[in-house]
Amino acid sequence: MRTLTLGLAAGLYSSFSAAALQPVSEAPLAVKTAVSCQHNKDNSLDCVTSKQFTILHPSGREQLSRIDFTYPAEDRLRVEQAEVIQPNGKVIKLGKSQIETRAAPNPDAGVSRDMQTWMAFPELSVGSTVSYRIKTHSVAQPLVRQLRYQLDLGPQKAREDSFNFELQSTRPLIWRGMMLDDYAVDASADRKRIKVSLRRPRYLNYINEWNNSALREWPQLVIATSDQPQDHFGAHARRYNEILAAPLPPAAAAVVAANQGKPAAEQAAAFMQHINRNYRYLNDTRLAERGLVPFTLAEIEKHGYGDCKDLSTLLTAMLRRAGVAAEPALIYRGKFAPPLLLPGVGAPNHMIVRADIAGQTWWLDPTNPFFQPGRIMSDLQDRWAFIIGKDGVVSQTQVPMEAARTDLNIKRENALKADGSADVRADIELANSTLIDTILQDRYQGVSATDQSLCNRLSGQPEDCKVQRDKTSFMVPSSYPLRMSVRDPRMLEKISGLFLYDSHFKGVWDSFDNYKRNGNLADVYLGDASAMQSDVLLKGAKAIQPAFECKVSSPWYEVDAKQQQTAAGIRVQYRISNKVRWLSHAEINSPAFAKLIDDARACVSQIRQIVKL
Template identity: 30%
Template sequence: MSICMVCCLGLGFGLCVELGASTVVFSAEVARADASASLSSDLAPVTIESDTHLFTVEHDGSLVEDDDTTLRIDTAAGVDAAAQRYVWFNKDIERILALSAESIDPQGGVHRVGAEAIRDVQEPRAAGAPTFEDGVLRSVIFPGIEPGWREHLTFRKARKASRPDLFQYFATPAREPVLEQRLIFDLPADLPLYADARGYVARTPVTQNGRTRYEFDYRHGPFAPIEQGAVGYENEGDRLMVTTVPSFAAFAERYREDAVDPSAGDPAVVELARSLTRDAPDDWTKAERLYDWTRTNIRYVALFLGETAAKPHRVADILRNRYGDCKDHVALFGALLAAVGIRSEPALIHLGSVYALPSVPGYGAGAINHVIVWLPSLGRFADTTAGGGTAFGFLPPNVMDRPALLVDEGMLARTPATQASAREVRLALEIGEDGDARYSYRVEDEGFPAELERNVFRRATRAGMAQIAQERLRETGLRGMSSIETGDTSATSGPFWVALTGTLEHVLWTDGVTAMPALSSFAGGIASHVRSWLTLPVRTQSYVCIGGTFVEQSTTTLPRDVTLVYTPSDLTIEAPPIRYRSRYVFDPASRVVQVTRRLEANFGKQVCSPSEFEAMRSALVRVERDASAQIIVKAHPDRAALGAP
């Protein structure tokens, strides 16, 4: 990895890059480079005035990287973002040969960074995991930084020989204005570079003295803000992926070769697998038990694939240490499966909000950065790094609906676009003559949200559970007291329920007219989901859309001395992918108002376009209005004379 940590660990400027891979020979797709007017940054915190990265690559996989960057600090926020910068390196295979830094005041005065302001610190995500302590941040603290000052940083970093003929690099802008940036790749002439470029403008490669020099230029004015809920910028925005790996099949082969591990058949691994599955009736149950054991017993060290060596640690060591990153989880889970005769293979994927890979293979923040397991005989992907939050047979949403490179087959597949998700709610309110109410509330989740909810309570203390109950009341705009019960938190699959009981204050007022919410759920129900989908009135960027089925029913018992003035009208909406129905019934004899609502949102995918949002927005607005509807009641005019409170 190159200077990815300079921007990705707390700076928010410059070029966010990682050693990665790409494919498709040098006819890189080049989208326009937005060098639009007013590159004064329009008061962006930081402006990149000049930025050059030169990579000199050798056949044995060794390389030297020379970086030279000048930033202008434009605002106080820019001071906070850039006064301290970091250069990431792997201490086992990389050395920083030279580094110099200086602050430049508005009058041109140079203030050099002294040795006392440059120090190495441990990469924080690997804390407590000794086998991952190779990642180091060289911290550079600039003196005298204020708006209008500049920072100049240069460094040279050398990487030892790794695999022959292997180089890969991923770059994406960190969304600060760029006046001038150049990426230069100098390789042996017989080692071709493959690229996928969008927004980065390729110059004609130049070959001389047995080497070829590839150059890309980048300029960009102020970036439009990322809309709430939008997919990752790399999905549709500028990016550059370069690699010497010619195809995804070749990339998969390299990973497969690195993953070979004689310790996978270690007796301790085999005995563990067999002891966990001894009475399992079928392969699904065996795989489920091994999955549950791995996700709950092997601590996940959250380092993205490509930030460290792509070769997993030895399975025997992972089992002994009880921790590992994604590739270690895959190695151990795969070995356990193999010990009981279930075939599996690694599946290389992007973890996050990017739903498409570059056309050439490689590791990177917007490319391949994670690995999960594919079980062909069961037709399922599995990700044990999701911890306690995903039951076997389901996936966490951040690996759904995207390309996955199957390592053994050397081909691209795709993870499921949708999976089962349902929530059923029952709410009962009994309002007293003082306007307060007693309530009982029960919600049951099925499908992938069930284990997410179960995990919340599995990890919560008793006090924490009470706090969750209070927060869910407050999010609904209610105030009161509650006690909470849940389903079995030791289970690892199946539906999960949460029940709240308690009292609510001032549900209606004892004098005059009260507009009461026609509740059918507390936080997390139909109203909450629809409001989240309608966060923005207009969308210009593709966004994440995860649907589901929601069924809610409530009963509200009114006091004898109030009159029901108004209930909402029933509503039916058939506007695929949105289907909604509500019904409101009042029984004068029992004085019960019954509210029933059902919402089905079947998007069929995880990414929706701005035009799709616009097409469904009116239906969602109608659902939101109905889910927020009110019941109007009026206190009896002779209430005081009757002695009521």
């Protein structure tokens, strides 16, 4: 069942992307919450929700000026009470003109029948109290027989003064939670009622974190009527297999026939290209709320579009007709998957295909505008997934993390001039995630924008930059070569007749020191496990410091640096490899990571040096 979406004008709930604790004195709002829900025999849900906000700072006014509720057209929402109480005790009840229900805006990549009820609160000031009570009825999604209800109790831009939640059901309930020290959870003896209450007021909001950081765990509680994937998704599995058993529509059948007898990898690539070329991603719920149920194969081909479940179902059918073992897979797409406390609808947010290609497991996402054979995409690695088997059995598995590979290999010659400038020539090979980023930038921003970005990465002040490279396409090759030339007017900094060369390789290690100094709390996302290596010739330069070679190893990073004098100039070789996708807050603050920072900085700092021409 889709849950009600609450939207406030300036965003009350944090997106779990930032973290240094904000003082409670800066909380813009205080909130009291009471929710009472009844889970019914038909798997529908009736809830009464009461909230009371008190504005503590001027920024709280903007967050409460309008409150939106978005919900499926099949559901019902009624505002039973809404008012503003001024600091002087004046009560302003919202009239009909201040509460309106209308069709919700369509999502970016879809058309929907969702409805939206909004409330506009007048005459707000610091000290005002906004309160409302709503009653909702949520119907079960098609084929959903079990309840899964999730309470996310993470950061928000409001001080919680009280929180009381109650869920009753006609069936026994199971609950799982994490990080619930601030909450009391009580289950009745017959397990048909669960209460959650805040033990004491709290304020949990985070500020000034890195853009590539996130809280991967937060206070949450999940309630369900079963902890078995089969109970939650078994009816869907039967419907999927009915759809997959139907004949392929004409265009898909023609592509399968045209590739008959080819190796499975070539067939998979051809089918992915067919879907990318002939279908666009679009979630269509105009006729009815489909939940996890796809269109039929014939409907998908007729429409010429589909969402993840539609396109994955079509791809599965094509692979099976070609003799390739393939199954739809429910998964959580993103930089990370939240912990799976209990299975059920609402845990996964995406569908892909698991296929057996020449004895290897491929995880195929037909919604992407690119395809790299055999590689698991960044937003699907290292997480749980539910496989819908051909036999109707739904099983849980783990999608692995890709091993580190070289994503960026640079060989450059810096022909140094007496004024410290340099003519730079570079041969570069891109691969994997770095190449995919380039393909996406070409697609959405244009080749000229991508070339400009490449020039800025090769030189801090690029002049007369030229990029020679082939056109990128849907298919991602194992490596992608390009050649660049640029004039760098400040390759070296002149100091008392000598010159300073700085590679800026130590910046990453300084940033981790700043992370600890600022008291950051979030985990840091590094991207795919990968390596970057650089081989630079400072042509015409003579080293003052002796040759060196250093290596640093840790569970998180590998760093290698080497410098030697050659007849042509100074040759500097550098390689850095991140062996993990994420660094946890605890890891960054560990003594072992502190040693890594010191050792790696000491190693790469030797590259920054005074040279002669």
